[in-house]
Amino acid sequence: VYERDSSSVRVIFDVDEGRRVAIARVDFQGNTHFTDEQLAAQMHSRPEGFWWFRSGEYNDDRIAEDLRQNLPSFYGKQGFVDFQVLDDTLMVHEGTGKATLVVHVSEGDPYRIGSFEIVGNRRFSTDELQTFYPFTGEQRTGLLGIKHRQIAYFDDQLWQDATRKLQTLYYNNGYIYVNVRPDVLRRTGPDGKPVVDLRWVITEGQPAIVSHVEIRGNDVTHDRVIREAIVMVPGDVFRQDALIASYQRVSNLGFFNQPMPFPDTKPANEQGDIDVVFRVSEKRTGNINFGASVGQGTGVGGFLGLDEPNLFGQGKRGRFQWQFGKNINDFDVSFTDPAVRESRISATVGVHNTRVRYVIGDLGRLRRRGARLQLGFPVFGDNYTRLFASYGIDQQSFTGSSTNSAFSSAFRCNDCVRSTLGLSLMRDTRIDLPFPTAGTMVQFGLSQSGGLLGGSGNFQRVDVEGHFYAPIGSLGNAATSNVKFVLGFSTRSGFVFGNSPFFEQLFTLGGTQFFIPLRGYDEASITPFGYDPNASANGASPNAFGKAFFTMTGELGMRVSQMLYLSTFFDAGNVWSRPAQFDPTRLFRGAGIGAAVISPLGPLGIDYAYGFDRVDVFGRPKPGWKLHFKLGNFF
Incomplete structure (x- = not known):
């Protein structure tokens, strides 16, 4: 449409959408x-x-x-x-x-499986490679006990998956130039039905050797720290699984921006050797946090903290933490060297001074001060398993509440000394810390307190702990997405043998603040004698603490980033008076939703859980919801 007395033109689109199909x-x-x-x-x-x-x-x-x-x-x-x-x-x-x-x-006709052969393999025997063949006929037993062989039909997807697994076997043994050709040869069988003969034609080539391992972009972190996390060294046969493990371990250091680019590989010479290049981007690792805090039991207070996990770029960790308030004064300083004198031995030394008033449970006041030394050693050269030996000494005094005389008389202690020697074995393959998305952590610990070591009491404690994580998906591209979904399962148990005058070395369940967590229940409400509906009002009794416990948690989590984690969970657990009464088939249950945030002012966490097995003072079922939250030092 031409405008009158103008050189401009209006263009009009007349659209007939029609009906939605x-x-x-x-x-x-x-x-x-x-x-x-x-x-x-x-x-x-x-x-x-x-x-x-x-x-x-x-x-x-x-x-x-x-x-x-x-x-x-x-x-x-x-x-x-x-x-x-x-x-x-x-x-x-x-x-x-x-x-x-x-x-x-x-449609055509379905193809049955005919013959199968492997050609060109030298590094692995035919029997070894035969295990990857996906169409092994199964023996089935009929109603009369007569065995018959089930007819196997060709599945192209299974065939291609098996070929990739075979290639991965070669890649993990240095044969990165291997070529596996999956031949599918069609023919007609004697009965006129179509048949396929399958064959893997393998050209192995020569195994590749790692020539150089280069690290680029580490302006702060020393090369030695990163190389300690890399499980391949020049001269090794190149293995794809070792490359992936090295990438995960370097990412787990927590010193670099995420997601970290996957290492590059490039030919080093005409013989086919490989140079591996790790590219990293440093991030700010240390943090100073201070401010106000509020928690269940600690009340309103403040906190001041300094944490640097990469001191001087050498991977050493220094930590100072002070939380103070009306009901708590907690001071803790520690230093960790993961490679003492550039060895594979780690060491941690720490001192602490704690004064806390247990408002929840109305237990009383506890003062504890002491020091601890721990040494870690690799086990059989494994990069994921370590043996820890530790010694700690504490001087503590406990004054019970005037309104809870029973508990006060049972555990009253003035300047008691706890001298403890411990050994623990831990295997940790988790990735994407602090909120893992894959891997496992299993730990077994044994300690002796008192006795020949001096101090009060004479008892032994056993602790067993396991955490298992499996990725189940992500939003967008799995290789680059920060949002990951994970299925997690955790379990803990402990046993005390002998006489312990220290109630904090015994076990009670409930809440999230002071004792072993079990969400959906009040602090110290799960006792060896069942659920105590009066625990929050009247305080914990001496009978609330036992010498054996078991808890487990299943969760479906969404790791939004390294700083935010959302989850739905199911908790279960119980506590028993003596180890001989341990029975993990009788557990108190809870379920709910939760969130955890790593903020500049420290970790923040909140859970809203439903306790299924709560009862009232008459023993009648009274399930209900419970809100748990913590702001400040830890979650």
């Missing part, structure tokens, strides 16, 4: 082995249904993916190697906008 039915023609319903279930473009998520929306790209990938993949898993989609037609009713998608297919 919805797929009401998918009609397959030419299918004899599977019904229309079975085939439609393999497609993303499904007919509309009663529920809102079955809209029947027509989408060209999605239909193309269904016809070119999803349907052929489904038929391929059933042995129909010759399956084809011949054509498709969309028939639309002009009045209603309802459409029928007509798909013509040619």
Whole structure:
């Protein structure tokens, strides 16, 4: 449209949208082995249904993916190697906008498995490689006990997966130039049915040797610290699993920006050796935190902390923590050297001075001061397993509450000395700390207090702990996404043998603040004699503490970043008076949701949990919700 008395032009688009097209039915023609319903279930473009998520929306790209990938993949898993989609037609009713998608297919016949052979293997025997073959016929037993061999049909997806696993075997043994050709040879069997003969043709080449390991971008962290985390050294046979493990261990140091780029590999010489290049980007590691805090039991107070996990760029850790308030004054200083004199021996030394008034449980006041030394040693040269030896000495005084005389008389202690020698064995393969997304941590500890070591009491304590994590997905690209979903399972148990005059060395469950956590319940409310509904009002009794406990937690978590973690969880646990009464089949249960944040002012955490097995003062079931939160030093 030309404007009057002007050189400008207005362009008008007149759009007739027509009716929205919805797929009401998918009609397959030419299918004899599977019904229309079975085939439609393999497609993303499904007919509309009663529920809102079955809209029947027509989408060209999605239909193309269904016809070119999803349907052929489904038929391929059933042995129909010759399956084809011949054509498709969309028939639309002009009045209603309802459409029928007509798909013509040619199924062919399913291919049975014929012969199988492996050619060209020298590094591994045929028997070793045969274990990767996915179509070994299974022996089935009929109703009369007669065994028969089940017919195996060809599945192209299984065949390709098995080929990749075979290649990974070679990669993990230095043969990075290996070529595995998966041949599929079609023929007609004596009965006229189609058969495929399968063959792996292997060209191994020579194993690659690591020539150099380069580290770039570490402006602060010393090369030695990073190389300690790398499990491959020049002269080693290049292994893909060692490269992945090295990448995870360097990422776990926590000194570099995440996600860290995967190491580069490049040819080093004409013989096929490999140079490996790790590229890192330093991040600010130390933090100073101070401010106000509030917690269940500690009340309003303040905290001041300094934590540097990479002192002088040498991977040493220095930590100073002071939390103060009306009911708490906690001072703790520690120093950790992961490589004493550049060896594989680690050492941690720390001193502490704690004064705390247990408002929750109405226990009384505890003052403890002392020091601790711990040495760590690698076990059998393993990079993930360490043996720790420790010695700690504490002088402590406990004054019970005037309103809880029973507890006061049982555990009253003035300038008592606890002298403890301990050994523990730990294997830790977790990644993406502080909120792990994969790996395990298993620890077993044994300690002796008093007796020949001097001090008060004479008892032994056993602690067993396990944490297991499995990734189950991510948002977006798994290699670059920060948002990861993880399935976690944790369990803890402990046993005390002998006479312990220190109540904090015994076990009681409930809450999250002072004692062994069990969310959905009040502090110290889970006792060897069952649930105590009066624990929060009247204080804990001496009978609330036992000499054996067991807890476990299952959780579905979302790691939003290194600083934020959201989860749903299920807790269960119990405590017993003596180790001989240990019975993990009788547990108190709780479930809920939670969040944890690593902030500049320190960790923050909150949980909202439902205690299933709570009862009232008359012993009648009274389940309910409980809010747990902590702000300040730790979570």
